[in-house]
Amino acid sequence: xxxxxxxxxxxxxxxxxxxxxxxxxxxxxxxxxxxxxxxxxxxxxxxxxxxxxxxxxxxxxxxxxxxxxxxxxxxxxxxxxxxxxxxxxxxxxxxxxxxxxxxxxxxxxxxxxxxxxxxxxxxxxxxxxxxxxxxxxxxxxxxxxxxxxxxxxxxxxxxxxxxxxxxxxxxxxxxxxxxxxxxxxxxxxxx
Amino acid sequence: xxxxxxxxxxxxxxxxxxxxxxxxxxxxxxxxxxxxxxxxxxxxxxxxxxxxxxxxxxxxxxxxxxxxxxxxxxxxxxxxxxxxxxxxxxxxxxxxxxxxxxxxxxxxxxxxxxxxxxxxxxxxxxxxxxxxxxxxxxxxxxxxxxxxxxxxxxxxxxxxxxxxxxxxxxxxxxxxxxxxxxxxxxxxxxx
DNA sequence: GGCAGACGATAACATTTGTTATCAAATGAA
DNA sequence: TTCATTTGATAACAAATGTTATCGTCTGCC
Numbered sequence: 001x002x003x004x005x006x007x008x009x010x011x012x013x014x015x016x017x018x019x020x021x022x023x024x025x026x027x028x029x030x031x032x033x034x035x036x037x038x039x040x041x042x043x044x045x046x047x048x049x050x051x052x053x054x055x056x057x058x059x060x061x062x063x064x065x066x067x068x069x070x071x072x073x074x075x076x077x078x079x080x081x082x083x084x085x086x087x088x089x090x091x092x093x094x095x096x097x098x099x100x101x102x103x104x105x106x107x108x109x110x111x112x113x114x115x116x117x118x119x120x121x122x123x124x125x126x127x128x129x130x131x132x133x134x135x136x137x138x139x140x141x142x143x144x145x146x147x148x149x150x151x152x153x154x155x156x157x158x159x160x161x162x163x164x165x166x167x168x169x170x171x172x173x174x175x176x177x178x179x180x181x182x183x184x185x186x187x188x189x190x191x
Numbered sequence: 192x193x194x195x196x197x198x199x200x201x202x203x204x205x206x207x208x209x210x211x212x213x214x215x216x217x218x219x220x221x222x223x224x225x226x227x228x229x230x231x232x233x234x235x236x237x238x239x240x241x242x243x244x245x246x247x248x249x250x251x252x253x254x255x256x257x258x259x260x261x262x263x264x265x266x267x268x269x270x271x272x273x274x275x276x277x278x279x280x281x282x283x284x285x286x287x288x289x290x291x292x293x294x295x296x297x298x299x300x301x302x303x304x305x306x307x308x309x310x311x312x313x314x315x316x317x318x319x320x321x322x323x324x325x326x327x328x329x330x331x332x333x334x335x336x337x338x339x340x341x342x343x344x345x346x347x348x349x350x351x352x353x354x355x356x357x358x359x360x361x362x363x364x365x366x367x368x369x370x371x372x373x374x375x376x377x378x379x380x381x382x
Numbered sequence: 383g384g385c386a387g388a389c390g391a392t393a394a395c396a397t398t399t400g401t402t403a404t405c406a407a408a409t410g411a412a
Numbered sequence: 413t414t415c416a417t418t419t420g421a422t423a424a425c426a427a428a429t430g431t432t433a434t435c436g437t438c439t440g441c442c
Binding site for chain 2: 078
């Protein structure tokens with residue numbers, strides 16, 4: 001799991017082994033809740049295999065805001081960073097193999113690697129990239145119809161369309177399950 | 192303009208004066224374009240007085256994605272950071288007093304203050320905050336109706352509703368100008 | 383193998399939202 | 413002032429989207 005990242009981190013063998021020693025491997029079934037709404041997020045998860053969604057309850061409706069797949073890290077980011085009660089649930093979609101790390105251990109690591117300019121800059125890049133991704137997603141809500149948003153999803157994040165149950169995708173796109181079904185059917189019959 | 196921030200920056204008088212010396216004051220009319228679509232953003236603007244919107248053209252429609260007011264800094268952030276051609280226009284809404292700084296000078300400053308842990312952490316906090324703001328905005332598109340989104344805007348960002356022409360607000364909320372007008376009228380007559 | 387629950391398609395109908403057009407008020411420039 | 417432009421309200425109609433209900437398929441589990 002970690003060897004693929006080894007060459008990206010200019011660290012001594014000792015440090016490298018210390019850091020990966022903080023991670024714990026778990027295997028969980030589909031639909032396992034990793035973080036409850038209201039809980040304070042203290043673990044960051046790395047996905048070796050499987051997929052995860054972040055969702056919240058709004059007036060009894062299950063609304064999905066994010067999907068994560070292999071090699072991505074997942075947490076309720078606001079809760080994890082600011083130690084607020086999480087506004088969202090974190091839940092597996094497929095049976096998954098995960099590696100988690102305690103926030104306090106991660107904080108130690110980050111504090112140490114911040115001194116390495118190369119890693120510090122990469123960290124900041126990641127932060128910007130995350131912001132850009134959200135901006136782009138927001139732009140799609142003011143410029144595209146739901147059908148166009150679904151089309152973009154197929155093109156830009158095909159793994160979501162392929163692996164995630166459709167009713168989760170519907171709320172992610174901001175439409176009802178019925179309407180997403182209509183969009184799909186229209187796409188099929190037009191071509 | 193800068194004195195109000197003085198106590199937030201643990202810098203020597205010399206450094207402080209050097210840094211603020213990089214800024215240039217300008218006064219511009221309403222509807223002045225500060226950055227064209229396709230241009231590479233090389234200036235960051237600080238607003239002393241006035242307000243600014245960021246917008247883009249989509250199939251002939253003028254779509255506004257952000258508003259900025261006094262004491263906020265503005266740029267086409269992706270273009271500014273990554274040196275890409277800007278996907279957006281930056282334009283004043285009101286007659287404004289602005290202070291701008293060259294990207295290269297700002298980069299120098301940032302490179303220097305990164306060494307100060309206190310400022311470095313504040314910089315990272317700002318980045319996270321920006322991401323959280325976009326997340327929140329995105330959440331509102333999957334959980335709220337346009338009417339609820341307008342209501343939240345009144346409560347959370349009243350200066351937008353008070354100072355920005357309504358047709359700019361419409362696209363920001365993802366609705367047509369006609370529909371925003373309907374939402375307002377309904378809010379009035381219900382209460 | 384059979385059963386319950388999850389998932390998705392579809393229909394019918396209600397509601398929301400967009401589009402186009404028109405008008406009125408406010409604003410700014412000559 | 414006067415005139416053109418910008419801004420916003422409203423009506424009428426069209427299109428998109430939500431809601432509720434029903435049905436069929438699939439899947440996991442006993």
